[in-house]
Amino acid sequence: MKNSENIIVGISIGDLNGIGGEIVLKTFEDARMLDFCTPVIFASAKTMTFLKTHFNSEINFNGLNDIKQVIIGKVNVFNCWNEPVKIDFGKEDLKIGEYAIKSLQAATKALKDGDVDVLITAPINKHSIQSESFKFPGHTDYLAQELGGESLMFMVTDTLKVGLLTDHVPVKDVSSHITPERIQQKINTVYKTLKQDFNIQRPKIAVLGINPHNGDNGVIGNEDDIVLRPTLLKIKETGKLVFGPYAADSFFGSSNYKNFDAIIASYHDQGLIPFKTLSFGKGVNFTAGLNKIRTSPDHGTAFEIAGKGVAEENSFKEAVFTALEVFKNRTEYQELTSNTLRKAPKSERR
Structure with a gap:
């Protein structure tokens, strides 16, 4: 089983015009969080630097172009795009919706490939994510298709x-x-x-x-x-x-x-x-x-307070801790179940 900080947490950044970026920054400004996991934010170093400056955050990032180069114990940012993104807090924007989907798709692929252990999704705007290539009402339906299970x-x-x-x-x-x-x-x-x-x-x-x-x-x-x-x-x-x-x-x-x-x-x-x-x-x-673990906060994009620096990160932080708890419990359960099956007589394994 993985030890605490070696559990890699993938984070899709959500709608950049909402509070997602702010609550992610606030969660990992608390350096103690790195005792529990290693985060990988799926966005871009340029975008996260803009958010860091806007919110006067002192957080430091490790930029990645290769998901295999994650540094344990650091806040990693995987570059899903390289171009500048125009962020207009509180506004519904189809272009921003495209970046939310780029982040979600990259994070989901990393989860499927085993490059991250769990996925935390920051809030999206259900209207601005709609396109010819993405016609899901939200995260849950998309992830059900991609990850399998009920x-x-x-x-x-x-x-x-x-x-x-x-x-x-x-x-x-x-x-x-x-x-x-x-x-x-x-x-x-x-x-x-x-x-x-x-x-x-x-x-x-x-x-x-x-x-x-x-x-x-x-x-x-x-x-x-x-x-x-x-x-x-x-x-x-x-x-x-x-x-x-x-x-x-x-x-x-x-x-x-x-x-x-x-x-x-x-x-x-x-x-x-x-x-x-x-x-x-x-x-x-x-x-x-x-078949994989995904959590998210219990709120939406909160456009009405986006960019003002007043968003509460409590639910997002709880989403991280819940994902870690589930990962550990599920790993133990699967190991216990596997050991029980191995010890059972062949006639009972069917």
């Missing part, structure tokens, strides 16, 4: 973990996306990630209902009774500790969430509004289910 948006803190049955889906289409197959797949993904990535050996999972009051016996909708409830019963029969559906309106306010290791919400706002209310600035967006 992706799931999983918002996490030490004490609260919320997954989603559907993520960036219009509200009018939510119920049509929630099928028995999707429910089983998402619950299996949460169950596996709690065990291998967060070292929770007997996960206890709550599932929130689709309709208000779980449909009130069909008065407000029948999806909970016809689709969700029977599927949860089948999953429970396999031995998983899965409970619900719970009425979403009172679940968090009653503190019932504290009785579970994870909560699965039916749609984006049902899960993320309470999560961000309870933990904004401390939460982390972890893409569970992928």
Whole structure:
């Protein structure tokens, strides 16, 4: 297993007109961070020098043209481009979106190739990244295609973990996306990630209902009774500790969430509004289910404060620590699983 600072953290710079560059600088101005990992920022030395000057940062960079030349214990910058970039803080700009994608694609390639161990993505603007060659609604869908596995948006803190049955889906289409197959797949993904990535050996999972009051016996909708409830019963029969559906309106306010290791919400706002209310600035967006590890802060580009030097780096820093924790837990889990299989009789390895 790798030791602390030898874990190489790839960082995609996100939308340069937002707060991404600022929170990355602030995170690694704390020299103690280099005791835990070695960062590689995917941007350009020229761009990062501009940001360093603008924010009066004292950070020092090691510029790279070859990803194999990373220096452990330094803040590395891999040059994804060499030309000057016009940064106009707070503005939506399709050209800046192109640089965000260049950074993301280079960082993802390095992750796939094993040149970095984990990926932290700074916030992007979902509109300015769209092009003929990039038609994904955000990071998660792109990374699911590139990295393989069954992706799931999983918002996490030490004490609260919320997954989603559907993520960036219009509200009018939510119920049509929630099928028995999707429910089983998402619950299996949460169950596996709690065990291998967060070292929770007997996960206890709550599932929130689709309709208000779980449909009130069909008065407000029948999806909970016809689709969700029977599927949860089948999953429970396999031995998983899965409970619900719970009425979403009172679940968090009653503190019932504290009785579970994870909560699965039916749609984006049902899960993320309470999560961000309870933990904004401390939460982390972890893409569970992928073959590689990716995290990001729990906020967006924050154009309204970009360039002003007032952005808080706490969530980005937590994203780094979460990625490191998951990397170590997953490595230990895989080693343990591998050793168990090697020791088992051949008849049990199938």
